[in-house]
Amino acid sequence: MADVRTASVGQVEPRIAGHDEAWGPRPRRIFSRRNIVLYGALVIVSLYYLMPLYVMIVTSLKTMPEIRLGNVFAPPVEITFEPWVKAWSTACTGLNCDGLSRGFWNSVRITIPSVIISIAIASVNGYALANWRFKGGNTFFTILIVGAFIPYQVMIYPIVIILREMGVYGTLTGLIIVHTIFGMPINTLLFRNYFSSLPEELFKAARVDGAGFWGIYFRIMLPMSLPIFVVSMIIQVTGIWNDFLFGVVYTKPDTYPMTVQLNNIVNSVQGVKEYNVNMAATILTGLVPLVIYFISGKLFVRGIAAGAVKG
């Protein structure tokens, strides 16, 4: 057939019936068995994960009489936003009846400083460990990583004593200190690995150019590290926002973070269980990590991959 092809150069290649020779890109069938299995599995898995969210949203928009009918999966007949308003501003937790709003602002005031301080320290740690190879650096790093494996339960009470002696027990400051310390191992590891993956010659070039420890950190390393900062931020924001244990141990009712307040609303044993308010409160609490993921998912994946190249 080769001579036929050369003869027809310059005109559209005729696709003659019966001549089913392969030519050009291989045809892709949309409904091949492989595609059906692949996409079928994906659809089933996503339905499985989306179902609880669906139930939560639907329930939170229903009135209590409608919930009592028991049709968990049915969409609301009469949409109401009252449970959301109540969850946010009037639901009672213990003595306070101003809803989750208090917990939300507490969580914001805990999360933002904790995230900023822990990332700032961890990134400098990682940079020093990766690039400056100081004496005892490896020992320091090993201790830090081993620290991450000690169960929290062992440290809870000693930390209570430390915070009390420092005079910050029960305050937001105390909780911020605890979160900063506990975020150190994983974030230092993350930053160390990321900085190790950057070409070492860049660091050498900057040294020849006369930049010092901070000069290289701020002028060379930071501008190249956006992805890993995003990863670290996501880990810290979700970790600290979702934290319950430290929140309930190291704060007082006035300074409870949102998660603790949510628990108090949902698990209150007095009165009627208001499922719609509980659902709305839960969604409100989970909203912050969810939004963070949606905004920065792409950068997150890129950062994880970048750090994974070299260990």
Place this chain on the structure above:
Amino acid sequence: MTSVLVRDLSLNFGAVEVLKSLNLEVAEGEFLVLLGPSGCGKSTLLNCIAGLLDVSAGQIFINGKNVTWNEPKDRGIGMVFQSYALYPQMTVEGNLSFGLKNARLPRDEIARRIARAAEILQIEPLLQRKPAALSGGQRQRVAIGRALVRDVDVFLFDEPLSNLDAKLRSELRIEIKRLHQKLANTMIYVTHDQIEALTLADRIAVMKGGIIQQFDSPKTIYNRPVNRFVADFIGSPGMNFIEGELETRDGAPWFVAGDFRAPVSNYPFDGKGFRQGPASFGIRPEHVGVNTGDGWPFSARVPVEVVEPMGSDTLVWTRLGGQSFTMRVTSERSPRTGETVTIGFDPLNASLFDTETGERL
């Protein structure tokens, strides 16, 4: 005048000795190439001179000043790296000015130096671009520019051309040579590419295992290698080695390996002169004549086993003394596989090495 002086330099990484009591003296304006296989310590030595690695013992002087404990920026050096190491977030101009800003030079001085470097390296149109928008050759030019603007006495190159393709490599090689002629700075250049070493260097230091094996002009290193390692490492295609014995027959010195016998009476032996015993006979493929008459002190008829055309030249494989042997002929004179040819060479061009120590005899 001495520009760079390295005295008894040692470097250990834990128990591993990378550099062993190394001495090196580079004259002002000299182009020195550190050449050796991977892991021989050549880049490590360069990093020590640059101050990027702390030495375990010894001293480093640059322009008569002891800089052993100085920071890289205070040593009067500029360095060019293999991976270019351009700061990706800065423009070319930013890359060039970074070091000068760190040194707090006045703005007009910075502008003047950048303009000069850009003119020398012909990168003026690129000044506002980011490194990602440059080709490999342009990036390496900018990297050289970054060393150039520092206005230093000593340039250090760490395998600067290894990331470029063959054509660009030879182009930039010439440019570096021109740059050296123009600036007349001291340059220390690390490479594992012997062509770069032979073409660029005033002197070459061939390194192996943290020790300088031979430190001499390219010509001497090529023609009179001090030991078998240097002889084997330099030259492409490599030198032929025939293992055999040095013997005296009928009152004349001979090299004998099986049916191969070559007279070595005109061979320039070192101070100790001729001695009997096992030796390696080395001769470069281009020093062997093929079908070039009978004028040679040694000649033999050998069968052609393999012919390798390499463009301008052809490499011909045969066997001599039962061992593999190559010679290089111009492609027009290339024999065919299976033919029998007359080869000849002059032992004056050969190198003899002690089989045991590998030292030149």
